[in-house]
Amino acid sequence: MAARKKTILDTIHLPDDLRGLREDDLPQLAKELRKELIEIVSETGGHLGAGLGVVELTIALHYVFNTPKDKLIWDVGHQAYPHKILTGRRQRMRSLRKKGGLSGFTKRAESLYDPFGAAHASTSLSAGLGMAVARDLRLAKDPDADKSHVVCVIGDGAMSGGMAYEAMNNAGSMKSRLIVILNDNDMSIAPPVGAMSAYLARLISSRAYRGFRGFWRRVFERFPDAIRKRVRRAEEYARGFFTGGTLFEELGFYYTGPLDGHNLKHLLPVLRNVRDVGDGPVLVHVVTKKGKGYPPAEASDDKYHGVGSFNVATGAKKPDKANAPSYTSVFADTLIKLAERDSSIVAITAAMPSGTGLDKFAARFPSRAFDVGIAEQHGVTFAAGLAAEGFKPFAAIYATFLQRAYDQIVHDVAIQRLAVRFAIDRAGLVGADGATHAGAYDLSMLLPLPGFVVMAASDEAELARMVATAAAIEDAPSAFRYPRGSGEGCAVPEDPEPLEIGRGRIIREGSDVAILSFGGRLGEALLAAEDLGGRGVSVSVADARFGKPLDEDLVGRLARGHSCLLTIEEGASGGFGAHVGLCLSRLGLLGRVRFGAMHLPDRFLDQASPREMYEEAGLVSGDIVGRVLLELGVKGGVGGAASRRGHLFHG
Numbered sequence: 001m002a003a004r005k006k007t008i009l010d011t012i013h014l015p016d017d018l019r020g021l022r023e024d025d026l027p028q029l030a031k032e033l034r035k036e037l038i039e040i041v042s043e044t045g046g047h048l049g050a051g052l053g054v055v056e057l058t059i060a061l062h063y064v065f066n067t068p069k070d071k072l073i074w075d076v077g078h079q080a081y082p083h084k085i086l087t088g089r090r091q092r093m094r095s096l097r098k099k100g101g102l103s104g105f106t107k108r109a110e111s112l113y114d115p116f117g118a119a120h121a122s123t124s125l126s127a128g129l130g131m132a133v134a135r136d137l138r139l140a141k142d143p144d145a146d147k148s149h150v151v152c153v154i155g156d157g158a159m160s161g162g163m164a165y166e167a168m169n170n171a172g173s174m175k176s177r178l179i180v181i182l183n184d185n186d187m188s189i190a191p192p193v194g195a196m197s198a199y200l201a202r203l204i205s206s207r208a209y210r211g212f213r214g215f216w217r218r219v220f221e222r223f224p225d226a227i228r229k230r231v232r233r234a235e236e237y238a239r240g241f242f243t244g245g246t247l248f249e250e251l252g253f254y255y256t257g258p259l260d261g262h263n264l265k266h267l268l269p270v271l272r273n274v275r276d277v278g279d280g281p282v283l284v285h286v287v288t289k290k291g292k293g294y295p296p297a298e299a300s301d302d303k304y305h306g307v308g309s310f311n312v313a314t315g316a317k318k319p320d321k322a323n324a325p326s327y328t329s330v331f332a333d334t335l336i337k338l339a340e341r342d343s344s345i346v347a348i349t350a351a352m353p354s355g356t357g358l359d360k361f362a363a364r365f366p367s368r369a370f371d372v373g374i375a376e377q378h379g380v381t382f383a384a385g386l387a388a389e390g391f392k393p394f395a396a397i398y399a400t401f402l403q404r405a406y407d408q409i410v411h412d413v414a415i416q417r418l419a420v421r422f423a424i425d426r427a428g429l430v431g432a433d434g435a436t437h438a439g440a441y442d443l444s445m446l447l448p449l450p451g452f453v454v455m456a457a458s459d460e461a462e463l464a465r466m467v468a469t470a471a472a473i474e475d476a477p478s479a480f481r482y483p484r485g486s487g488e489g490c491a492v493p494e495d496p497e498p499l500e501i502g503r504g505r506i507i508r509e510g511s512d513v514a515i516l517s518f519g520g521r522l523g524e525a526l527l528a529a530e531d532l533g534g535r536g537v538s539v540s541v542a543d544a545r546f547g548k549p550l551d552e553d554l555v556g557r558l559a560r561g562h563s564c565l566l567t568i569e570e571g572a573s574g575g576f577g578a579h580v581g582l583c584l585s586r587l588g589l590l591g592r593v594r595f596g597a598m599h600l601p602d603r604f605l606d607q608a609s610p611r612e613m614y615e616e617a618g619l620v621s622g623d624i625v626g627r628v629l630l631e632l633g634v635k636g637g638v639g640g641a642a643s644r645r646g647h648l649f650h651g
Contacts, residue, residue, distance in 0.1 A: 040096065048081075051081040052292050058086065062083075064271040132171075156182065157373070158374055324489040335347065348372060350374060422479035427519065428600075455480040456544075482519075513540070564631055
């Protein structure tokens with residue numbers, strides 16, 4: 001077999017190697033990098049389209065800027081796979097998003113070339129401004145200190161997040177040098193660009209133009225106000241006509257662009273200009289094509305934003321082996337059925353229509369579905385406004401993204417007791433996306449809020465009933481949480497009946513130990529009960545259904561009828577188990593029953609498969625069995641990982 005021909009990419013181990021290439025070699029490197037990226041993601045799954053769109057931009061940034069001394073910050077991190085390949089991680093890329101492997105996002109602990117970790121959108125400009133100010137403070141004390149550049153790459157979608165504008169407003173009022181690359185790859189802020197716009201971008205980013213512009217500004221400052229204002233308006237109009245940059249200029253940024261983000265001959269001179277010229281913040285508007293260079297991705301509606309493994313030749317995604325419907329689809333289908341009978345039901349998503357299933361709702365009810373963009377804070381208060389006017393808003397937001405809107409949940413929804421319904425997708429551990437996307441904290445956030453109804457689905461049938469329950473609640477805010485992925489395979493009712501508020505259910509009767517599950521660990525609890533039954537331990541298993549209002553009658557019954565009571569949940573400490581403990585205290589039962597709470601450990605868990613993550617968390621059936629046997633004093637009874645996770649009983 002003939003040896004594989006060495007490519008330019010094979011010679012690139014770090015950006016220093018890249019900077020040693022001739023400019024004429026860079027287009028070939030881009031082809032090789034794009035091919036490598038497609039092959040990797042076809043095996044690992046992940047975010048393909050965004051990375052394909054920034055191949056040339058990534059090469060240009062590392063070629064022009066002296067990374068890692070110059071700080072390169074990628075917003076969200078979806079587009080950072082080419083960056084990882086070029087910064088010493090190529091050999092590990094097939095471990096992407098796996099246990100012990102590379103993160104799917106930028107991560108400080110992973111590389112010096114990742115100066116700031118990201119997985120949620122709209123954070124780069126704030127972080128970058130902080131780094132730029134830190135640099136300036138060091139320089140003020142020591143003129144010989146590091147004079148590094150700070151470069152932030154943010155997509156047009158992430159730019160819809162309010163935090164990005166807060167950062168721009170702050171940066172525009174300061175003198176700190178900050179370079180922002182606006183990667184316009186979806187919303188088409190600007191029309192397609194060519195040689196003329198590239199020429200204009202190169203011109204207005206140059207030292208000559210900026211010096212000329214500064215000179216005439218100083219001249220016109222001596223003119224009367226009326227003339228000065230007219231001249232300023234004329235210049236802004238002219239530059240806005242050609243470049244679309246007036247908005248950014250008003251925020252205090254020097255704007256240049258738009259330019260073709262796939263044309264290195266356009267990118268390199270402009271990046272050199274903004275690197276070498278001027279003070280203060282500057283924004284370079286770059287237009288790219290998501291999925292560039294891979295026809296199946298270019299033709300896809302979501303441009304292969306997030307994919308599982310696929311066939312490189314055809315682009316066909318490998319089928320999901322699970323037969324059960326996903327929780328997300330059960331939510332969407334149930335909501336559509338309810339909305340067909342109730343015209344007051346509306347749905348809100350924050351830039352995740354397909355991820356939350358609301359794309360199906362929007363196709364059926366286009367005037368009643370609202371995608372607010374990456375703006376969870378606005379989305380929650382927008383839903384509150386709809387509720388105040390008598391509509392029934394369902395705000396479908398991933399658990400991890402709901403964290404971004406906690407003040408709005410408290411101030412705008414809970415205090416006013418507005419009936420916003422929160423459909424909390426991706427509750428618990430989510431697998432390949434790791435700690436940044438884990439739905440670990442929503443229970444700890446919502447359960448303390450007065451008047452909230454909080455539910456957690458143990459299977460897809462229960463989820464359907466919880467959607468119906470939320471629709472029926474008209475005088476209080478409510479939330480129901482459910483996991484990522486496929487359901488348990490149980491039948492989903494065609495016409496789900498609402499649940500009785502604050503009432504759980506007993507699934508299995510026993511006499512020695514009671515397990516009270518809240519959410520998706522019910523199946524593991526039942527497996528543990530079977531195992532314990534074979535060891536002579538009689539176990540009751542109950543499904544709480546409601547974290548708030550808590551079924552105190554059920555809690556009291558379980559505590560009085562068993563020697564041990566164990567709660568289990570897919571959330572952090574301070575959630576369901578803590579509230580059950582407070583209930584036992586109120587009922588005067590803490591001294592009569594040994595009580596323990598199993599929850600996620602007090603640390604962040606890195607990416608792995610969901611099963612591997614729950615094993616690491618100590619929340620699978622073997623952990624439950626080991627914990628129960630230990631508390632019952634059975635010799636050698638510790639099994640699984642529970643004893644290492646700190647799930648303790650109190651008696």
